Amino acid sequence: MRIAKNLIYFTLIFLTFQSCKKSPDPLAVRNSVVDSTIVLFTKSLYKNQVDSVIAKNKFNGSISIAQNGEKLYEKESGYGDFQAKTKLDSNSVFAIASVSKQFTAVLILLQQEAGKLNVNDKASKYLADFQKPNFEKVTIHQLLNHTSGLNDFGENLQFESGSDYSYSNKGYNYLGEIVAKVSGKSFDQNVKGLFQKAGMKHSSTAGLFQGTDLAGANIGTLENAQKVENMPKRLAEKSIGTAAGGILSTINDLHRWNAALYSGKILKPESLAAFRKNYVTRKHYVLGNVGYGYGIMSNIGKPEAYFHTGYVKGAPSLLIYYPGTNTSVVILSNFANESRGKESIFVPHRRVKDITDAVESTVVELRKEMIR
Numbered sequence: 514m515r516i517a518k519n520l521i522y523f524t525l526i527f528l529t530f531q532s533c534k535k536s537p538d539p540l541a542v543r544n545s546v547v548d549s550t551i552v553l554f555t556k557s558l559y560k561n562q563v564d565s566v567i568a569k570n571k572f573n574g575s576i577s578i579a580q581n582g583e584k585l586y587e588k589e590s591g592y593g594d595f596q597a598k599t600k601l602d603s604n605s606v607f608a609i610a611s612v613s614k615q616f617t618a619v620l621i622l623l624q625q626e627a628g629k630l631n632v633n634d635k636a637s638k639y640l641a642d643f644q645k646p647n648f649e650k651v652t653i654h655q656l657l658n659h660t661s662g663l664n665d666f667g668e669n670l671q672f673e674s675g676s677d678y679s680y681s682n683k684g685y686n687y688l689g690e691i692v693a694k695v696s697g698k699s700f701d702q703n704v705k706g707l708f709q710k711a712g713m714k715h716s717s718t719a720g721l722f723q724g725t726d727l728a729g730a731n732i733g734t735l736e737n738a739q740k741v742e743n744m745p746k747r748l749a750e751k752s753i754g755t756a757a758g759g760i761l762s763t764i765n766d767l768h769r770w771n772a773a774l775y776s777g778k779i780l781k782p783e784s785l786a787a788f789r790k791n792y793v794t795r796k797h798y799v800l801g802n803v804g805y806g807y808g809i810m811s812n813i814g815k816p817e818a819y820f821h822t823g824y825v826k827g828a829p830s831l832l833i834y835y836p837g838t839n840t841s842v843v844i845l846s847n848f849a850n851e852s853r854g855k856e857s858i859f860v861p862h863r864r865v866k867d868i869t870d871a872v873e874s875t876v877v878e879l880r881k882e883m884i885r
Contacts, residue, residue: 551876551879551880552580552585555580555872555876556585556586558872559578559585559586559868559872560586562868563576563578563586563588563865563868564588566861566864566868567588567590567861570860570861570864572590572591572846572861573590573591573592573601573731573735573846573847574589574590574591574601574607574844574845574846574847575587575588575589575590575601575603575607575764575843575844575845575846576588576590576842576843576844576845576865577603577764577765577768577842577843578840578841578843578869579768579840579841580838580839580840580841581838581839582772585840587603589601589602589603589605591735591848592738593605593726593727593728593729593847595731595738595848596740601728603764604715604726604763605726605727605728605845605847606715606716606717606722606726606727606728606761606763607761607762607763607828607830607845607846607847608719608728608730608744608745608758608759608760608761608823608825608828608830609758609760609761609762609767609823609828609830609832609845610758610822610823610824610825610828610829610830611682611757611758611821611822611823611824612760612767612821612822612823612830612831612832613755613756613757613759613760613823614685614756614757614758614808614809614821615774615788615808615809615821616704616760616808617685617688617689617692617757617808618657618688618806618807618808618809619707619774619780619788619808620692620700620703620704620707621657621688621691621692621807622780622784622787622788622807623707623784624691624692624695625784626780626781626784629695629696630691630695631653632652632653632654632657632787633652633653634652634653635649635650635651635652635653636648636653636656636661636687636691637649637651639690639691639694639695640687640690640691640694642687643687647669647670648670648674650673650674650675651663651670651674652674653688653691655674655675655684656681656684656685656687656688657807657808658678658792658793658805658806658807659678659679659680659684659793659805660674660675660676660677660678660679660792660793661674661675661681661684662674662675662677662679663683663684663687664679664683665681665682665683678793678795680795682753682754682757682758683757685756685757685808686751686754686755686756686757688756689754689755689756689757690756692756700718700755700756701718701720701721704755704760705717705718705721707779708766710773710778710779711769711770711773711774711778711779712769712773713762713766713769713770715763715765716761716763716766717760717761717762718755718759718761719745719746719747719748719749719755719760719761720746720749720755720759722745722761724761726763727744727745727761728845728847729744729827729847730744730825730826730827730847730848731827731847732826732827732849732850732851733850734850735848735850738848741827741828745759745761748761748825753825758825764843767832767841767843767845768841768843771832771834771841772839772841774834775819775834775836775839787806788806788807788808788809789806789809789811790806790807791804791805791806791811791813792804792805792806792807794813797810797822798856799822799856799859799862799863800822800863800866806819808821809821810822812870815874816835816837816870816873816874816877817835817836817837818834818835818873819833819834819836820832820833820834820842820866822859822862824849824855824858824859826849826851827847827848827851828845828847828849829846829849829859829862830844830846830862831843831844831859831865831866832844833866833869835869835873837873837876837877838873838876838877840873842866842869844861844862844865
């Protein structure tokens with residue numbers, strides 16, 4: 514990455530000198546040249562490095578990187594339907610699994626903006642399941658950042674609410690119930706309204722899905738892929754839950770979501786700040802130490818980035834946003850060789866994030882040095 518940075522730097526000096534010779538506004542020309550040259554080099558870098566990740570890992574899915582609405586990289590690799598040998602394309606609809614949690618968190622914050630709840634409220638105010646000993650102190654805030662102590666595989670709290678961290682799908686499904694209760698509309702209808710607000714035309718919940726471009730989910734090996742049955746309906750079942758992991762989307766719709774959310778089109782500034790805030794640091798099994806906000810993770814240190822992984826059987830995903838350059842990264846797959854374990858399943862996702870983290874850091878630094 515250091516060699517690439519130096520090459521960009523010297524190219525910029527040359528191009529800026531040539532462009533500014535006859536310009537009445539050298540500074541404006543200089544800044545424009547800096548931006549356009551960085552974009553060109555970034556596109557070339559992504560093509561070489563992300564293409565390599567796809568090839569080495571035999572990645573089956575879609576990877577797309579966009580900056581300020583402009584595509585820097587996009588590639589669909591492999592099959593949408595392994596049996597019919599149908600190729601994936603930009604319209605393919607994927608299960609995004611726990612990437613869904615940020616939509617649920619945003620819906621909670623929208624209800625707070627409407628005055629229908631407060632994140633510091635006790636969940637027992639809204640749901641009978643929390644009106645029992647040890648559960649009555651659990652707050653919406655704790656459900657949002659996984660500090661409630663709820664146990665996905667048992668009935669008792671794992672620890673006193675607010676005293677520790679434990680990732681909980683059950684907690685997010687309760688948040689979905691709270692959204693429905695205070696809004697007077699089903700969770701599915703609330704999410705549908707959120708899609709409309711963000712301009713997402715090809716996204717759905719598992720319960721409402723009626724599309725024809727479902728990529729589905731597959732396990733086994735690429736040579737003998739086995740289709741996960743009952744997709745996408747199984748995503749709405751209690752074992753997963755729509756609010757925790759039951760949203761379906763496309764690469765382009767998720768770019769639209771990132772753009773709308775982080776530009777302030779969806780939430781008020783104070784709500785967006787609460788959404789992004791790092792409330793607790795956790796050790797992620799794939800990405801290492803990360804901060805956790807409301808349904809979203811963040812880098813510890815530079816570059817500034819917000820992201821979330823997702824996994825339901827046969828469908829791993831990762832969505833990233835870099836506010837420093839307004840860059841959106843979408844990685845969706847409909848295949849997983851589960852015999853290798855989750856860490857192996859997410860190797861291409863982690864490799865791509867390593868690349869985009871490095872590029873983001875370099876670009877932000879270059880722009881500080883070159884643009885005045």
